[in-house]
Amino acid sequence: MSKTIDITLHVWRQKNAAAPGAFVDYQAKGVSTEMSFLEMLDVVNEDLIHNGGDPIVFDHDCREGICGACNLVINGRPHGPRERTTTCQLHMRSFEDGASITIEPVRAEAFPVIKDLMVNRDAFDRIIQAGGFISVPTGCSVEANATQVPKQNADLAMDAAACIGCGACVAACPNASAMLFVAAKISHLALLPQGQPERYTRARAMVNQMDAEGFGTCTNHGECEAACPKGITLENIARMNRDFIKASLTFRPEVSGSGGA
């Protein structure tokens, strides 16, 4: 059953990437507990517009927990207090009347703030560009059932592929490491027969790009796994590390051919 609560928000406001930011307080009264967290922010923003203020900027799109656009850090936790829940799926019933809620952007060197709570996550796209794919141009495929995939591998690949690229793992990590994100893609593709030909070049290329983007390294805190809204496990990082080590030990520069007739 729905009820209403009054809350105080401490929101990070920052005009643009170059400007210094600061926390600003807002009172939100009569918030229905049936509202999602973002709907609560919508109401605050509508009030701000009506009163001549500047609404709070935050990324969001699907609002059903799958696009990965929303990524607020709420009371110090990426996506807030509820496990395996994105910010857009968090509802106000998770908060008490009179609660004080701090909302910050993801803080990581590789994810610079654009405005307020909106950050630039292009680094994730560049890591995928480096190797997060199987090179199969359109039309080059074979009959789908020609390759059988053990069900367990298919299921584990799906578990890893469920990553939504929100960056909660980076936000949660004391080193701002992107290991869980990178490992999820490496695992997804390494667990499938289609991913084998590029398995080791992929692991090496993606890890190198991750380092180049300025993400920190993994020191086994496990915060990323706890924060991940999609339940991506640390096991994937172990799998990535194995592949990366093997890739590094067996690496050979590309040999150029002598040309054909």
Next chain:
Amino acid sequence: MELNAHIPSGPLEKKWDKHRFDEKLVNPNNKRKYKVIMVGSGLAGASACASLAELGYEVACFCYQDSPRRAHSIAAQGGINAAKNYRNDGDSIQRLFYDTIKGGDFRAREANVYRLAQISSNIIDQCVAQGVPFAREYGGLLDNRSFGGAQVSRTFYARGQTGQQLLLGAYQALERQVGLKAIQMYTRHEMQEVIVVDGVAKGIVTRDMVTGEFEAHVADAVVLATGGYGNVFYLATYAKGCNTTAIWRAYQKGAAFANPCYTQIHPTCIPVTGDHQSKLTLMSESLRNDGRIWVPKKAGDKRPADQIPEDERDYYLERKYPSYGNLAPRDIASRAAKQVCDDGRGVGETGLGVYLDLSEATRRIGLHKIEEKYGNLLEMYDRITGEDPYKTPMRIYPASHYTMGGLWVDYNLMTTVPGLFCMGEANFSDHGANRLGASALMQGLSDGYFVLPATIAPYLAGIKPGARIKLDAPEVKAAEQATVTRQNKLFAIKGKQTPTEFHRKLGKIMWEFCGMARNESGLKEALKQIPELREQFHHDLALPGSGSEVNQTLELAGRVADFLDLGELMCLDALERRESCGGHFREEWQTEEGEAKRDDDHFCHVAAWEYMGAGQTPKRNVEELSFDNVHLATRSYK
């Protein structure tokens, strides 16, 4: 306006092959001299970008999100159809073709739909090769499930997140080409204008959503893959950013808009909780494989579900449609839900809801199997409602989910503006008046991976390589100026109501008068109210900040302005289509049992609307539909 669909001659099953052989190709060395602009990075846009770049064309791709991976295709849950006949249950290209034509209530083009059914198998092959982790059986082979409107099991799926996995496959193929510098990717860019030179599309103007700068981009062809316009209802299963601006601007530049009134109201969404509601969330139709839909037999029965005995429940879909039961097509299932709620038998606090009950299936196949098949969906339901769907039946209600209408395109996916193509949900081509479940993903990827890369070649082959318009051409400058003027006008209003408030009001009008059931007096009322609301919008819009920074209110205001225009066209189209078909249900045209009654003598055609200028009534052009391979029948799912 001439509407030539350019459907190849010859027998249905040979048309696509014949067409690809008859049409001109672009020499491999010349491909790099042609540039294609793609607007949108969902299933259709991303797959086409990757395929075009692999062929050697220069590609520039634009999306409003921060990454192409966030396009709303990602939210598709249930699955993708393909005529593989892996179940040995009698499926074939012919059957998928027929089911799709019939599901669309005989308002789609035969040739397009047949091609879609032919290509369906290649899509699955392509996606598996990319590493899309489709569900598999213990033997390691691909699994299937059933979907509405079909009696065979032909839907491939990746848990309840098929769209996500297919999109990530296409996204990865796209990013591979970005890494190879074959695609220039522009994220956080929104298309604001089409550049048309002597009636031919030559580029676009975009707004950089971070800096606010307007930029012109020129190319040899422009492709719109910008999705549907269902957010016109405000509450919808669409992402918040989904909008009609790109296709609306194309319409204003001469591209015909076909069947705007064909909208799909999906039967199984989580019901509205209050005025704060910003969007609705779908519960996949796949749940209807195992879930039974019911309401109490007695009106006003407010007992909790578990206290209503079996013989006091009405499993109304099973009762009315015994052969398809809970798997009746979406339009039919939605109207049936509306009817029982109108009868006062709806459930939940608002009375606008019906039960979707998994308890019998849980007893039959076990909790573990239900979890494996639908776990992520049930978790999502629990997050949103605070109720445990494993213990109490879910409450669902219909919501705006898909738009079958869109820009008119010929067999080559080209609009009525030469050089301007349109794919996926943004075009009108394949679903007629109602789309079957698991067919949207099929169409998006068919258009993107296989159709457009082939059909754009003959158009490009007709252009001299390197004859691109210059950025300082007067047509380019004029298009840029038009966007600046439009934005300045919005800032000049300085009124009191926010874009969201206008959007909500528009949504209410559209839902009430142009939603699941429509009639003449209601549509005429809407056609009176929408222009009044638009007038208010242009005199009382509150818009904070400036155009030279991130300004999400400005973005929304621009989109709402276009929705206000589009809503009017939808109502006009619904008014003029004096029949019921698929998702378009006119109360004046129904059978005694309350089913949609088509008028094939007068309306077996596509209505393609032509823009006649601001404030002018648009012109209704007609493309006759001929059915040479299927018999025009009354749809029956009994």
